[in-house]
Amino acid sequence: MEKGFVENGFIIDLSDAKNTTQLVFELSSVMEHPEVKRKNVCLKLGALDLKQSQLLSIKALIESMDANLAFIDTDSEQTEASAVSLGIIVSEISDNLEPSIVCSAAEEVKDEEVVIKTECEVVEEDKTVEVHADLNSNANPIETAEGIEDIYDEQSTQELSEIIPAEHFEANFEALAESEGLIKAEEASKYILLDTGDVLPEGAEENDTNTETLPTLYINQTLRSGQTVSYEGNILIIGDAHPGSEIVAGGDITVWGILGGIAHAGSLGNVTSKVRALKLNAIQLRIAGLYARRNDTLNVPYVQKTNEFTPEEAQIEDGKIVIYKKLRRD
Amino acid sequence: MTGRVIVITSGKGGVGKTTTSANIGTALAKAGYKVVLIDTDLGLRNLDLLLGLENRIVYTIVDVIEERCKLKQALVKDKKNPNLSLLAAAQTRDKTAVNAEQLKSICDTLKEENDFVLVDCPAGIEQGFQNAVAGASEAIVVTTPEMSAIRDADRIIGLLEAKEEITSYKLLLNRVRPSLIKSNEMMSVDDVVEILSCPLVGIIPEDTGIITSTNKGEPIVNDEAALAGKAYRNVAQRILGEEVPFLDLDEPKGFMAKIKNAFAKLKAKV
Missing domain, CATH: 3.30.70.260 (ACT domain)
Structure with missing residues (x-):
């Protein structure tokens, strides 16, 4: 149809x-x-x-x-x-x-x-x-x-968990971001930094390795509550990440769907890592040593599905997690 | 200070252990006592949702046990009440990540600085149950007036009686529907108490408000108007040793209903 x-x-x-x-x-x-x-x-x-x-x-x-x-x-x-x-x-x-x-x-x-x-x-x-x-x-x-x-269908023919070079994806997203003219979301309203401070795992040091040079784990499934994916490179998920799931990546996290669980990008201390999703609804956003929680006013404890996608990207700027919104076309 | 460690258990799933834990914990904290709630349902945690604290959890009980953080760091303070804190379960692990001794030592540490440690037990009688019960000295057995829930509660009471550490256990009857009891379609409170021969600590009426409160992440005790909220506040008072009469759930509330009731009584006399 x-x-x-x-x-x-x-x-x-x-x-x-x-x-x-x-x-x-x-x-x-x-x-x-x-x-x-x-x-x-x-x-x-x-x-x-x-x-x-x-x-x-x-x-x-x-x-x-x-x-x-x-x-x-x-x-x-x-x-x-x-x-x-x-x-x-x-x-x-x-x-x-x-x-x-x-x-x-x-x-x-x-x-x-x-x-x-x-x-x-x-x-x-x-x-x-x-x-x-x-x-x-x-x-x-x-x-x-x-x-x-x-x-979607074209991409779903890719093999599950296939590791591919990062450049393929990065290039497209960067181009997209530039052409769309990013705007800064009001940071205070959506996510609030937790006062946990820097909580890098033992032995990890802050670094700014270009995430484009990292390998990418390609996952073609919906992550459900209790499921964890962790990988030292970038993670790309084609599907939703339900609340209760956890994604931990050494580099970037990209969710081609609704991100509702916990996402930790740059888990080994990479401060240039980003989290991006078609719908950024993560219960907690963690980038390198910074942890932010979703504002309570947005606290929807059950799985929220939507047809309205507002692609967003989170990154560290001046010691804060900042979310950029892609302008909607209409 | 040595606090009381109370485990909230049931055997059967879905009878309201987690709702009861969240509400009694909140009610006790509101009364001015320091309360810690421990969720021991590893892999299927819900207590954080009921309290609306999911977005604040950084460390879980497994992180404490595996020494990735200090116990204090893992305690999540409630949004409204600083007296209440939560030690969350790990969502991405299973029951085997924790053993009974480890939980007992956590309970022992926590009871030194708190008045109450409430342990929310998972369904079942396997390791999850054994873990949850390990550190407790009191138990609240939650059941509903259904044969299956009562059978499981009976089994749990048997297991609790066999444990030396548990000095007292009480029954909390949840989801009671007075209209069904009246029409003889549901077991009455007295029936349940008789079957289980166990002292009662509370009767909670069925309340649709529970569903909305769960979805909002706001325990129903915070709702002054809700009947179930009032019932839970009474349970908290009974735990504190006060004598509170059980709510009379049979009495219809509306003015017209009262008149009708009076007429019905009159008729019965005639």
Whole structure:
């Protein structure tokens, strides 16, 4: 099932659905996505025959989720007839994505070249996102395409716990950080330094070895409560780290998911180490000898899952742990 | 000063040992006594969550035993009450990381500077239980009015009686629902006491507030209005040796209900 964004519009492709139940199930799972709110939804229904009543309940479902049904695209005559009698616009979504649109989208968000490039590739491969001229007379080009799930799959084919050179990952993140224009989060509000002071393990000394030179442990699974990963180099986790889990790395920690447990970067004293996550919700952040706890106002003891990711990066600055927030695109 | 070491145990899981530990500990600390709570449920720790202290834990009981830190460093002070502190269990280790002698020596050290040391025991009767009981001289057996929980409590009482160090044990009946007792669907308090023949230290009514208090990390004793909170405060007073009558859970609270009740009594007389 594919879905994509247009200017204040949202195409939901349900043409793969074999029956109404499946269709409604898929639709409601997409509609739960917070980005669908207040959007003009365009439904691609395929060859499925829908009665008036069924179409009406689909419309009601969309409206109940605070969105609006703009038009439908269908191959079935019956569905078309039901739509016409209900006053729902029937239109077509073209199958090919015009190259000019992709280009203009890339131009529009020059600063985010790294992200957009990847996403455009996905768009071109799948031909999933379309804009139709009839949709809106001053229809704007696609802003972004959601191909993130596909990227996930590509990476998940990597072997579990494979050790790879650090440069591969570092380069991308640095580029991303620069292009996004980092802003400083209000440090006081999210994390509070513990007065534990410097608590480096015995024999460890403060150092500033470049973490790019360290090997990286690649882990492709969700860390659950009670599970610990420790490694003398960098750790990259594709998945969430649940509260109660612990990640201890000699270098950087990167979580491609929600970080909810304890993360200790630079555990052997490397003060240049960073902790980064798509959602930085760690109960405790430790970098080298500095320990910080999550503010009590943010203290959510149960596992908090989210679809809204706010990538953040924590590092040491002037003897404090500082968190940088990546600006959101919208 | 020599404090009292009380273990809170049950045998069966999910009857409210940890909730009881957190609430009695908080209530005693509020009454002005110095209290340390020890979580001995290694690998499945929860007490820190109930107290909302998870983000403050740096060292655990295993760090103390393996001498990575001093005992004082591992004690996490409560957010509100400086009289209360927590010695957390290690989440990433299992019960075999600790043995009974080590726990006993920790309890012995802690009771010298505190009025109360409350040990939250894990479910089961294996090493975790043996560890938790090792340093204690008193025990509170938590149970619910269900056959399975009572059977396990009976087993635990048997094990406690066999231990010389345990000089007294008392029963705390948790999650009591007066409406179910009335309709004969739940064992009454008297039934449970009779089956277990064990003195009672408290009756805690079922309270949905417990769920929210657990999720918020705020023990229910801090909620003056909650009935379960009041019941736990009474338990703390009884532990301190005061005579407090048990809460009358049967009495309906609302004005209309009282009138109805009066009518019902009148009818019964006629």
